[in-house]
Amino acid sequence: MRPDVQPELHSEPQPEWRAGPRRQPHAQSRSSEPAGPARPAAEGLSIAGVARQAGVSVATVSRVLNAHENVRPATRDKVLAAIDASGYRVNELARNLRTAESRLLLTMVPDFGNPFYAEIVRGIDSVARQHGYFMLLCDTGADAGRERSYFDLLRRRRADGAICLDPATIQQALGEASSALPWVACCEFEPSMGVPYVGIDNYRAAGDAVRHLLARGHRRIALINSDIDYLYARQRQQGYLDALTEAGITPLEDWRMNLNSLDYEAGASAAAVLMEPSHPKNAAPTAIFAVSDTLATGVLHGLRSIGKRVPDDIAVVGFDDISIASQVDPPLTTIAQPMRELGETAARLLLQRLANPLASVPGVLLPHRLVIRGST
């Protein structure tokens, strides 16, 4: 019903952490601490110290800190002065223990070397910050153990919620009854497992890529896919197979490769393998559909090194439309994912879930788009 999620308090966009009115006064603190020389500015200073210096109670300091109404201006100023003078900073640990929230959101990616995640993460980050949350990124390395330990951060209340872009986690998560945890899946998800998710229609997207190649006259189309354990890999494979079948083509098993990496190198060597002359003459693919632009970029490199020209000898289609896609030679035809929106939506779903843990949050599919460039 609500046009946007408004977690309890903190509804206005605030650039800084809980930076209510109370921050203004001591911005630009001239660090006028009376302490010794190299003394780490007001190390173990607590609210009690400030209270003493200001000649008030801790309750009053707390009220000032939290911009509560019932404080006389004079008192407030006294407190502010004491805070300023002492260089006091709230111990967020204590505050969080009291309020039982950390205002931290976690985003887990399987590999932050993959540029695909960058824009998604930016989308998450911007929405989170708008709602007074910090977003912190973790690299799971697609490792179940590490994933689990990050989920533990959630269980142990060190973060309020999480967004997981990591396929492997999904499987892990399943066994952990983690659907009770405040997290959402992004890009890779299992619709059946009761966790809110956002992604694209991988089946249709793959079909679109293949149909584009078909329209260009290709009939022997190869698929360079990632590990078939991933849901998106299965969906894209099915889209590829069905598109071919619908065109009256029987997909050859030899045209398909499954890689356990999305690195450029993986794509390069896969291309070389695919083009091996061991293939029956009339069965060698004339086009390659790779399920990620990183892979496709590698494919371009691999084809180049075995003397094949793109798109004359062989066409290439990628997936994602990351920024490198338009820079390589030839620029990649690819399926664009709305990365920014994917991230923003994921963040919004999570915020929604935090605001109302009971409401069932829907899964959402965002539109993709075929971007035609020089590689086809």
Add this chain to the structure above:
Amino acid sequence: MRPDVQPELHSEPQPEWRAGPRRQPHAQSRSSEPAGPARPAAEGLSIAGVARQAGVSVATVSRVLNAHENVRPATRDKVLAAIDASGYRVNELARNLRTAESRLLLTMVPDFGNPFYAEIVRGIDSVARQHGYFMLLCDTGADAGRERSYFDLLRRRRADGAICLDPATIQQALGEASSALPWVACCEFEPSMGVPYVGIDNYRAAGDAVRHLLARGHRRIALINSDIDYLYARQRQQGYLDALTEAGITPLEDWRMNLNSLDYEAGASAAAVLMEPSHPKNAAPTAIFAVSDTLATGVLHGLRSIGKRVPDDIAVVGFDDISIASQVDPPLTTIAQPMRELGETAARLLLQRLANPLASVPGVLLPHRLVIRGST
């Protein structure tokens, strides 16, 4: 003196967060909670609840949780059983408040879309994890306000330490007397400001790149640099200028460009500008040295689009040796930075600083390497 840093306790590599002996017993918890149906497994359960269920005191539970010695096996088993049955998880917030440490390390990058940071961050992450710390990544977007708020996470004890790869922060930080905060600088640093740092010798590295071009016979060498506010930009520019001068060449002002972005696109358009026919015939550069591989990759694309061939018409040298460098056409000659080691060293310096806040931690410079590929 010490071969390696060993923060107080937690010295052995532990794959999971404080995952002492206590974890084993309840791995694979069969989630046998007696609670209602959709009840979020043991939401607000505390150590006291476990103690009650196990018929022991909270102290004993705490001991079991922390794998202390003095607990009779029978008692320990009782507690473990209660923990297992209830699905209890430590509230890390409370624990941290008590122990006054969060076991969290922050890494700030100006832009996690830049692949240069990926390997560095992995290096940090692996060292951090080996020492029982979590590493969380923040994107400052090269924005001073955001940088400041992340530093606040430190001040407010939400993280134990930070590694900053963000040039802009350095300036910000200076004004904040933040040299007292537990952080180290990586890649971009101000040696004079008393913050431990790790990086490379940018001056020599740039010189090496230019000397390589000189050796190839080039005399009109352009420099595509980032914003000169950055220390590394100034250092590399100086290395470039001096190398040219030493070779008896007077560097032309027209050969130098300063960009406020490291994106591919920025490199592409810079290349186009640089090659404009407005240049006097005999002054057009025959080689371009770009201060990052992303820029150089864009340059390749830009040159291609105006019909220039690399390296025949013009040579290109990049910087960093990120993974894309070897994939583009032609593969980039570049200055390789030891990214992994940079990250690992930064993490070690930070850990050292945390273990002994008083000891002065040195700045360290790591070796770079010229990698010659097809673009020259």
Add this chain to the structure above:
DNA sequence: GTGAAAGCGCTAACAG
């Protein structure tokens, strides 16, 4: 308006 006091969930003495 302001203060006193009770915890948030945990760890660490200190007793027994």
Add this chain to the structure above:
DNA sequence: CTGTTAGCGCTTTCAC
């Protein structure tokens, strides 16, 4: 070996 107890620094009734 195990239990009791005193806080960690903060927020929040509830009085005054």
